[in-house]
Amino acid sequence: MKLTRRQETFVHRLLDLYRELNGPIHYSALAERIGVSPFTAYDMLRLLEEKGLVTSQYRLDSDKPVVGRSEVVFLPTERAHQLFIELAGDADQGNWENIKTQIMEKIRGGGFNDHVLAEEILARVPPDVPDVLRYCIEVMTIVILRLGKGTGRRVLAEHLPQIIEWKGTVTRSGLMLLGGFTLGLLANESNSDVEWNKLFLEHIRRYQSLVMDMEPRLCRRLGDSMKDVFAPIFKA
Numbered sequence: 001m002k003l004t005r006r007q008e009t010f011v012h013r014l015l016d017l018y019r020e021l022n023g024p025i026h027y028s029a030l031a032e033r034i035g036v037s038p039f040t041a042y043d044m045l046r047l048l049e050e051k052g053l054v055t056s057q058y059r060l061d062s063d064k065p066v067v068g069r070s071e072v073v074f075l076p077t078e079r080a081h082q083l084f085i086e087l088a089g090d091a092d093q094g095n096w097e098n099i100k101t102q103i104m105e106k107i108r109g110g111g112f113n114d115h116v117l118a119e120e121i122l123a124r125v126p127p128d129v130p131d132v133l134r135y136c137i138e139v140m141t142i143v144i145l146r147l148g149k150g151t152g153r154r155v156l157a158e159h160l161p162q163i164i165e166w167k168g169t170v171t172r173s174g175l176m177l178l179g180g181f182t183l184g185l186l187a188n189e190s191n192s193d194v195e196w197n198k199l200f201l202e203h204i205r206r207y208q209s210l211v212m213d214m215e216p217r218l219c220r221r222l223g224d225s226m227k228d229v230f231a232p233i234f235k236a
Helices: 005-020 027-034 038-050 078-088 096-108 115-123 131-147 151-163 172-187 194-213 216-234
Strands: 054-060 070-076
Touching (some): 005 027, 005 096, 005 115, 027 038, 027 070, 038 054, 038 070, 038 115, 038 131, 038 194, 078 096, 131 151, 131 172, 131 216, 151 172, 151 216, 172 194, 172 216
Antiparallel strands (some): 054 070
């Protein structure tokens, strides 16, 4: 598996955080450490939870202005610890850098048994582009990954060429429409995760605000990037 520089950095930071972790972690803390948006971090954790590698729990947050308000936090499971041991293999357990190198080589070489999970997590790592573009790409990458292969994906594939002028130059209005259209599609998907839905709505709104204020040059560049992000739906 070929990794980009940002993906390699992401894996290193994730491993360092795993080593340091001695209690539950909030997705915002994960986002800060691994260099992604809070929405992306939360989506990654929910994906890992679906795979049985982390478990979520609610705790009261004393820093919140509303007394008694709870927040969701995550903890690695025993399965995650076993996976780490398998990936570390025969690396010197007293040398953390050697362990990270061994794990990185296994990921590159396809030694990670659940290659689909590895690809889905790494696909959520944004490219090395200006912050405003990276944010927009992150949001839309999660859209395409979460649509899976169901009805929403087919509807998007049918209408996408008209929404963002697939064979021409993508316009600002097309990018704005894309945000609203994907919001509607995911709203029809069965997702009982209230926190995820709340975050997604907030980030779609921010996406549209950023597109509205974006310089024409960046807008064109984002349009080209969106074609890359959504290209997989035509291969399903």
